Amino acid sequence: MHIDWMRTDAQSAVNDSADEAGTAGVSRRDFIKAAGVVGGGLVIGFVVPGAQRFARAQAQQAPSALTAPNAFLRIAPDNTVTIAVNRLEFGQGVNTSLPMLIAEELDADWSQVRSDLAPAGDAYKDPLFGMQMTGGSGSVAHSFTQYREIGAKARAMLVTAAAQQWKVPADKCAASKGMVIGPGGRKASYGSLAGAAMEQPVPDKVALKDPKDFRLIGHPTPRLDARDKSSGKQKFGIDHSLPGMKVAVVARPPVFGAKVAKFDAAKALAIKGVQQVVQVATDRGGSGIAVIADGYWPAKQGRDALVVEWDTSAVEKVSSEQQMAEYRRLAATPGIVARDADISKLASAPRKIVAEYSFPYLAHAPMEPLNCVIDLKDDACTVWAGSQFQTVDQGAVARTAGLKPEQVTLHTMMAGGGFGRRAVPTSDYIVEAVNVAKAWRAAGKSGPVKLIWSREDDIKGGYYRPAHLHRAELGLDDKGNILAWNHTIVGQSILAGTPFEPFMVKNGVDATMVEGMGEPYKVPLKLSVHNAKANVPVLWWRSVGSTHTAFVMETLIDEAAQAAGMDPVAYRKQLIGSEHPRHLAALDLAVAKSGYGKKALPAGQAWGVALHESFQSVVAYVVEASVKDGVPKLHKVTAAVHCNRAVNPMSIEAQVQGAALMALGTTLPGAAITLKDGVVQQQNFNDYTVARMPDMPQIAVHVVPSAEPPTGMGEPGLPPLAPAFANAIAKLTGKRLRQLPFDLKSA
Amino acid sequence: MVTLNINGKDMQVDADPSTPILWALRDNLNMTGTKFGCGAALCGACTVHLNGEAIRSCVTPISAAAGQKITTIEAMEVDKVGQAVQAAWVRHDVPQCGYCQSGQVMSATALLRGNRNPSDADIDAAMSGNICRCGTYQRIRAAIKDAAKTLA
Numbered sequence: 001m002h003i004d005w006m007r008t009d010a011q012s013a014v015n016d017s018a019d020e021a022g023t024a025g026v027s028r029r030d031f032i033k034a035a036g037v038v039g040g041g042l043v044i045g046f047v048v049p050g051a052q053r054f055a056r057a058q059a060q061q062a063p064s065a066l067t068a069p070n071a072f073l074r075i076a077p078d079n080t081v082t083i084a085v086n087r088l089e090f091g092q093g094v095n096t097s098l099p100m101l102i103a104e105e106l107d108a109d110w111s112q113v114r115s116d117l118a119p120a121g122d123a124y125k126d127p128l129f130g131m132q133m134t135g136g137s138g139s140v141a142h143s144f145t146q147y148r149e150i151g152a153k154a155r156a157m158l159v160t161a162a163a164q165q166w167k168v169p170a171d172k173c174a175a176s177k178g179m180v181i182g183p184g185g186r187k188a189s190y191g192s193l194a195g196a197a198m199e200q201p202v203p204d205k206v207a208l209k210d211p212k213d214f215r216l217i218g219h220p221t222p223r224l225d226a227r228d229k230s231s232g233k234q235k236f237g238i239d240h241s242l243p244g245m246k247v248a249v250v251a252r253p254p255v256f257g258a259k260v261a262k263f264d265a266a267k268a269l270a271i272k273g274v275q276q277v278v279q280v281a282t283d284r285g286g287s288g289i290a291v292i293a294d295g296y297w298p299a300k301q302g303r304d305a306l307v308v309e310w311d312t313s314a315v316e317k318v319s320s321e322q323q324m325a326e327y328r329r330l331a332a333t334p335g336i337v338a339r340d341a342d343i344s345k346l347a348s349a350p351r352k353i354v355a356e357y358s359f360p361y362l363a364h365a366p367m368e369p370l371n372c373v374i375d376l377k378d379d380a381c382t383v384w385a386g387s388q389f390q391t392v393d394q395g396a397v398a399r400t401a402g403l404k405p406e407q408v409t410l411h412t413m414m415a416g417g418g419f420g421r422r423a424v425p426t427s428d429y430i431v432e433a434v435n436v437a438k439a440w441r442a443a444g445k446s447g448p449v450k451l452i453w454s455r456e457d458d459i460k461g462g463y464y465r466p467a468h469l470h471r472a473e474l475g476l477d478d479k480g481n482i483l484a485w486n487h488t489i490v491g492q493s494i495l496a497g498t499p500f501e502p503f504m505v506k507n508g509v510d511a512t513m514v515e516g517m518g519e520p521y522k523v524p525l526k527l528s529v530h531n532a533k534a535n536v537p538v539l540w541w542r543s544v545g546s547t548h549t550a551f552v553m554e555t556l557i558d559e560a561a562q563a564a565g566m567d568p569v570a571y572r573k574q575l576i577g578s579e580h581p582r583h584l585a586a587l588d589l590a591v592a593k594s595g596y597g598k599k600a601l602p603a604g605q606a607w608g609v610a611l612h613e614s615f616q617s618v619v620a621y622v623v624e625a626s627v628k629d630g631v632p633k634l635h636k637v638t639a640a641v642h643c644n645r646a647v648n649p650m651s652i653e654a655q656v657q658g659a660a661l662m663a664l665g666t667t668l669p670g671a672a673i674t675l676k677d678g679v680v681q682q683q684n685f686n687d688y689t690v691a692r693m694p695d696m697p698q699i700a701v702h703v704v705p706s707a708e709p710p711t712g713m714g715e716p717g718l719p720p721l722a723p724a725f726a727n728a729i730a731k732l733t734g735k736r737l738r739q740l741p742f743d744l745k746s747a
Numbered sequence: 748m749v750t751l752n753i754n755g756k757d758m759q760v761d762a763d764p765s766t767p768i769l770w771a772l773r774d775n776l777n778m779t780g781t782k783f784g785c786g787a788a789l790c791g792a793c794t795v796h797l798n799g800e801a802i803r804s805c806v807t808p809i810s811a812a813a814g815q816k817i818t819t820i821e822a823m824e825v826d827k828v829g830q831a832v833q834a835a836w837v838r839h840d841v842p843q844c845g846y847c848q849s850g851q852v853m854s855a856t857a858l859l860r861g862n863r864n865p866s867d868a869d870i871d872a873a874m875s876g877n878i879c880r881c882g883t884y885q886r887i888r889a890a891i892k893d894a895a896k897t898l899a
Contacts, residue, residue, distance in 0.1 A: 091844030091881045222840045229845025230836035230852060232780020232820035239779035247774070272763055295774030296783070297766045367784050367792060367846040367880045416782070416846025417880045455785040650840055654883070658843055661882030685789035685878060694871040696884040 041077055042194040044154050044202065045070035045123060070123035072150050073102055075158075079178065079191030081106065082114045086124035086143065088134040088388045088422065089117060089225070090366070090415035091658070092714040093651035096223045097140050098147055100648060104216045105151030105209060108190065109178035115224050120390035120410035132391040135423050135540065137615035137712025140647050144710055145208075152206040154197070161196035162188050211645070211707060220650035225414075237386040237413030238371045244447040245373070246275055248292045248436045249299040249454065250282065251306050255678035256462055256535050257284035258312040265289070267305035273298030277306070278439035283428045283462070284537065286315075290436045292445075296452055316535035317678030320467070324358055327469035327490040327532060331356075335488055335528035338509040339518060343484035343526045349475025353559055356471050358739045359548045360672035361464035362541055363688060368416025369458050372433035375448040376401060376441060381408045385430060386415025388423035396427035400434040419662070420540040421463060425498035428463065428537070429453065459688050460680040464673050465541030466492040468513075470552045480564020480571075482523050489513055489549075490530040492538045512540060516549030516614060516719065520580035521557060521572075536675065542662060543715040546614040550719030551726070551740065554610035558727040559736060568609050568727065569596065582642040585704045586620040587611050593702050594622035594638035604628070605635065608728025610720035616711035618642040619656065621720045623697070625728035630744055632729050634664060637699040639717065644708035652713045653701040659717030660699055665691035667722050671741040689741070749809045753778075754822035764810035768817060769793045771809050780820040780849050784878070791877030794850035794857075795819050801857035803876075820849040828898060829856045835894035843881035851877050855891050863895055 074082045083102050089095040095115040103113050118124040125132045128142045155175050162180035163170040165188070173182045178190050211217070228234040253259065265277035273294040282288040291302035373384040374397075381401050387393045390410055398405040415422060424430075433451040440449055453461065468491035475484040493510040495501050504511045509529055518525050541547060561571030569591055576583050587609075591597065596607055604626045611620045624636040639656050646652055665671055670689030674681045682688040726737040735747040749760050751771065760771045772778045772795075781804055784792030788803035795804045796818040804817075823829025832855050842848045851874070858865055858873035865873070870888055879887070 089844075093843070222837070223842065225845065226837045226840055226842055227833075229842035229848050230833045231824060232849040232852075234845050235779065236782075236846060238783065239773075241777060241779075295762075295770055297762070297770040297774065300786075301763075301765075365880060367782075367790065367844065367878065369783065415844065417844045419880075452783075455787070455790075654840065654843055654881075654886070657885050658882035661884065662880070684787050685785050686787070690878055690880060691882065691884075692876075692878060693874040693884045693887070696882070696888070699885060 042075040042154060042157065042197045043071050044073045044150055070121060073154055075154065075190050075194040075197070077191050077194060079112055079189050080114055081108045081112050081178075081190065082116055084118040084124070085115050086118045086126075086132065087139045088386060088412055088415055088418065090134070090386060090388070090418040090422070092139070092655060093223060093648065094134070094139045095225060096221060097648045097651055098143060099224065100216045100221055101140075101144065101147035102151035104214060105148045106155045107175040107177065110216065110221070112178050113224065117412040117414065119412055120394040122391075125391065131389070133423060134388040135420065137617065137714040137716060139712065139714070140710055141616070141712045148208050149206065152208055153203055156203050156206050157197040157200040158190055158193050160200050161193050165196060217647050218645065218649070221648050222650065234414060236368050236416050237373065237384055238368055238416070238452065240373045240384045240413060240450070242373065242375065242448040246292050246294065246440070246447065246449050247296045247299045248290050248449050248451045249296065249303045250280065250432065250436065250451070250457075251289040251291070251303050251308055252282050252457065252461070253286045253288060253310050253312065255312045255315050255317055256537060257286045257315045258310050259287045260289060261309040261311040263289055263309065264307040267307070268302035271298055271302045271305060274302040276440060276443050276445060277302065278436075278443055280432070280435045280439050282432060283426065290439060292436070292440055292449060300454065312678065315678065318534050318536055318675045319677055320360070320674040323467065323534060324469060328356070330490045330530040330532065331469055331471040331488045333530075335530045336508040337526070338514045338529050339525060339527040341485070341524040341526040343486050343524060346473060346475040346484035346486055349483045350478055351476040351563060353472070353474040353476065353556065353563065355556065355736070355738055356469065357548070357552050359468045359551075360674065360740065361467045361536065362666065362671070363459050363464055363673050364419040364421035364541055365458060365688065365690060366415070366417030366419060366421055369455055370421070370429045370453040370461075371451060372430050373448060373450045374433045374437045376434065376437040379403070379407060381434070383408065383410045383430065383433070384413050385410065386413045386418065386422055387430070388418055388420070389427065392425065393427045393430045396431050397434050400431050401438065419542040420544070424463060424539060425500065455685070456683045459673070459682050459684060462537035463539040464536065465547055466494060466538040468548045470548070472552065472556055474556065474560060476560060476563055480560060480566065482560055485523055485525040487517070487525060488528045488530070490532055492534055492536070493531045494538050494540055494544070496531060512545045514549070515545040516612060517553060520583045520613065521575040522577055523575065535678065542659065543614050543718040546612060546719035547666070550610070550612040550614070551723045554612060554720060554723035555726050555730075555736065555738075558609070558723070558730065567597070572609070572611060582618045582704070583611060583613065586618045586640045586642040589702050589704055590620035590622045590638050590640035593640065593700065596622045606728045606731040608724040608726070608731065610724035610727060612716070612720040614716045614719055617713055617716040619716045619720050621660070621724040623724045623728055625725055625732070627729060627732050627744070632667070632725065632742060632744065634697040634725050637697050637721070639699060639701045640704060641701065641713065641717070642704040642706065643711045643713050643716070644706045645710045646703045647710050649703055652703060655713045656701045656717035657699045659715065660721045661691050661696060663718045663721035664695055664697075664725070665689065666740050667725060667742045668695065669741055749813055751809060751812055751817055752815065753817045754819060760809060762809065765808050768795065768804035768807050768809055768812055772804065772819060778819060778821055782846055782849055784847065784850070790847070791854060792847050792850040794853040794877065796853060796857060799857070799860065801854050820853060823852060823856060826856065828859050831894040831897045832856050832859065832890070835890040835897065838893065839886045839890040841883050841886045841890050843883055847877060847879045851879065851887055855887070855894070859891065859895055859898060863898055865891060865895060
């Protein structure tokens, strides 16, 4: 099913529910010159009506070279061009690709371009989502025009300023590589013109470049942060330090939402460096114990020395085996119809495929453990966090601290991965940090605190990709054509109970559970869902619903092709028809580049194919795999991508390789979060498997040329990888894998 | 007080002897280039060199390192092999989120010090303890081979 992913004014729902003032929806905004800039130069920003309070509150704390709280672009007298990125950078390359858009239209020289992550602020809200967030592979897609316009307007101001200085008509001047060039060999750098350009009005309308003139967009461009990230110089949220700062580690209940019955802190307090032990509110109405110390090590030692008795009597204790059995039972009962079709031919179909699929909970496990630095005072709070949900988190901090949103400054920190875990509607770990800071102050202490989650905290801490069970019954005719398809999905709704529910749950169907079902195939598919309840927090995980729907769709279509005795590529193309040219183009390109059907594979290897659209981008994989001693191995992957206009091909390649590897990780033994009596059974990378260097196949990435406005590439590389691999294994072994992680023995 | 030799300099650390090198670096000496990833020698983000060997600083107490040479990512810019590795990392645009890359660079540097022409199997063996959740392994592999060429 194709869904209009989160095209909602979700932030206003967050605000309404919280009765927040000062974060009005983005109804109108204009480019402005930012006044009172320290250090001079040209600064272009947005003004959002109603947001001036933020501007005032944050002006003193504005980070870095931008020096204005709503700035997007600053050209400084020293000729540097600093571009604000209104997203979280956590690997996807947005702090290079968004600056490329401004630099392109500005005609800046790439070597003068810097980037900075913007703090929470109305000016930085996503133009489509109405909230400041990073998700849905929407950063470049949604800001493509916005960022280009900023660059074009600044360029016009620079050119006009130069023309006035030289007393020549502006149309006799041109911009090129950070210089304005005028008649008679006149030249001036942007830095030298920035002050004069600041005196110019911001033009209402400017023409954007003809794409044939692009120098950056569409050209492989190395990351602005590659050097700092290769030398240890890049600061992440966890590296942030303030004078007098303490470090907190929290003992959380063993079952989600349980409470402290009693505790003894004596041994913890005896550890050198431990300053305070306090009881704090934790997520889902639970409570825990925070150990606050001079550094992480004493805090962790202190936590290990705590004696805590937990009261788990009031909370549900999930066990994975029973949960799947219950899901299985539910799948056999009528659910909510998400998509209807005539399946009357199912009963009389001469051939059938009946299949049950299961998918476990998955932790995001970003390499940088969750953390948050917080400086709470009587009338203000400053937060440093690698947040994917800046304005949501800002509101949650305000509510928890008893402050107004404009009293909360949230600095966006570079994040070591996230994959969705830093976009939490409940702001769980951010709220926890506020509760720790409140308890610290209530104990008579003051000063900033850094909350750090250990890896064990992260693996056990919930907000997982929900576990799912799919049940499919396909009726085929004698030639393998699909006559009817009855399909049921059981799982927890990610969105139920969140501020997103009114926009993305329609008639009880959570869009994030069913996305990816059906299209692009013309099939009589009836889809029902059951929204299971469980005391396990769930969340979006890179590519969200497509993490499971693509696997089910692409392995079943492959199985139907086999039943039809047809080549899986030809079978797919026939079912897609002419209505989905982007799918066909991606599939054809992957097939052509891989040598599928032409090249002979080494003995013991087989081809696997899969194709999937997510977040408006289409990815096709043709893979080469083998099975040796019962162990599947992926050797080579040929990817073809349709993401409309490719902004940074170097980044697209990286995102597809990375997403494919993350998907490969979900197929490996041990890539599952399981629970027993409410307790998560895994704890660290020893028992929660992620892909490592020896797992990596060779992945070649090809992009279908297109001139249409770009669609995102942070997630779409993930969904079709596991099914392509499974389809190759089916060819080799005759066994259809119906669960992740793969289990050939029970298949 | 424990004296540690870090990047050629003796430094005083006021911490319990059981404190892992990782936390002495990060919290006591404010050297944050070395990263915390798992705390259990499972991910390699904290990799430093002890007398030239790649070790996991998250499980190595400072008491075990006194009087020995600790080398961190901060010193790679003045190390011939480290420079070659970092330059190759930039040329191949390796990092994504970048959080694991200090550890990756330290493991790759230790590998190339002892092996100037590593095979794929050598790279697998030396780098399999370093997790990259973003999946930059293909570029890491290419960058290691490229760095080896520049060192030849």
